Amino acid sequence: MLNAALKEHLDGEGTTVAYCWQLTSPAGRTLGFTTHDHPITFLGITFEPGFGLDATQATVQADFQAGQEETLGFLSSESLSEKDLNAGLWDNAQVQVFLVNWQNPEERELLRRGSLGEVTRDANVFRTEFRSLATRLSQNKGRQLSHQCHADLGDVSCGIDLSNAAYTQTLSITELDAAKRLVVEGERDENSGWWSFGTLTFHSGPYANHPLRIASHTIEQGAHKLSLWSPLVLELTYPLAATLSTGCDKSWGACQEKFQNALNFKGFPHMPGNDFILAGPDTQSAANNGEKLVG
Incomplete structure (x- = not known):
């Protein structure tokens, strides 16, 4: 009114x-x-x-x-x-x-x-x-018939608590290397890919409190490096404190092995794909053993 x-x-x-x-x-x-x-x-x-x-x-x-x-x-x-x-x-x-x-x-x-x-x-x-x-x-609502999970990491249907220290950490970004990748401080225990598809949030500087999406996480000569989906166009002065949250590629393997959260998986990993009707026996493959196929 x-x-x-x-x-x-x-x-x-x-x-x-x-x-x-x-x-x-x-x-x-x-x-x-x-x-x-x-x-x-x-x-x-x-x-x-x-x-x-x-x-x-x-x-x-x-x-x-x-x-x-x-x-x-x-x-x-x-x-x-x-x-x-x-x-x-x-x-x-x-x-x-x-x-x-x-x-x-x-x-x-x-x-x-x-x-x-x-x-x-x-x-x-x-x-x-x-x-x-x-x-x-x-926007599409409801469940989607897909090999991938349609839940977002950390939401209600996923059930993962991203505030847990195992998934979200505060650390320091020391520099931007020649390949425009962010270098994480010190030696760390995380495996390569742990932060892929996750988020990075700087605590200060021009990007302060603005969540940045991580495309990939690699390890080179013991240094953990992060590539972002969008390039950093504003000048930053390192080191910078930041919060890093792990990511999920929405696959059955990540849900089961990385998060031990298979009961909450919202995809259909055993669903045949569009090319299933064209598939035939592969006598040359050791994987052709009668086991179920998981996408």
């Missing part, structure tokens, strides 16, 4: 309203922007004026389908830097859009809530898709 005071204001002969965008990054940093030419403050946030953020055409679909909207903005805000945008620190940020009476900010209404997609840069303008809450209705 529309704010009564704001509705009365909108029904008047003249209005003093503006749009305000509240952005909250995955690391918890909050910024505010407005179409008004002076700052507007409410909810403990000061919404900056000018061309910090603006919206293009928005579409709304029937039958609960996800609509589309694009936001764009000039990089004129000191709090929203080009480097942070290029580094992906604002990808998937949470967004709230308000209509506000700038003469009395208590007269306001939350119009939309959602998240930003991937932020891209075009000359001196950044662009991103605004994903409304309705986009969740287009």
Whole structure:
């Protein structure tokens, strides 16, 4: 229901309203922007004026389908830097859009809530898709018939407690090697691949509190090295304290051997694949012994 005071204001002969965008990054940093030419403050946030953020055409679909909207903005805000945008620190940020009476900010209404997609840069303008809450209705739900587990490591259906010291540790990243891999401090007991598909979170620096996804974990001459899915574009000063959480490739083998969690496996490892009908006996393979095949 529309704010009564704001509705009365909108029904008047003249209005003093503006749009305000509240952005909250995955690391918890909050910024505010407005179409008004002076700052507007409410909810403990000061919404900056000018061309910090603006919206293009928005579409709304029937039958609960996800609509589309694009936001764009000039990089004129000191709090929203080009480097942070290029580094992906604002990808998937949470967004709230308000209509506000700038003469009395208590007269306001939350119009939309959602998240930003991937932020891209075009000359001196950044662009991103605004994903409304309705986009969740287009995501697949329920169990999936797949060899891989459809649960996420650490969620309720998985059951693994990632806060356990066996899975999550605080340690130091000492350097970035010539191959752009992060080097973990000291000699460690973890096997190669232990942190593959896991997350790394720095405690300080430009990536502080922003979870970074690990692509692979290798060991070279006793040194543990991590490759990330996305490159680090912001300059870091090492050593840096970080939290490392192990990962899972969602296979039956990892669930059974790495986590001893086979009872909670949410995949179908014995399900025949699409090419099963083409498979025939392989007399040259020692594996053709009548045992069950596990994907």
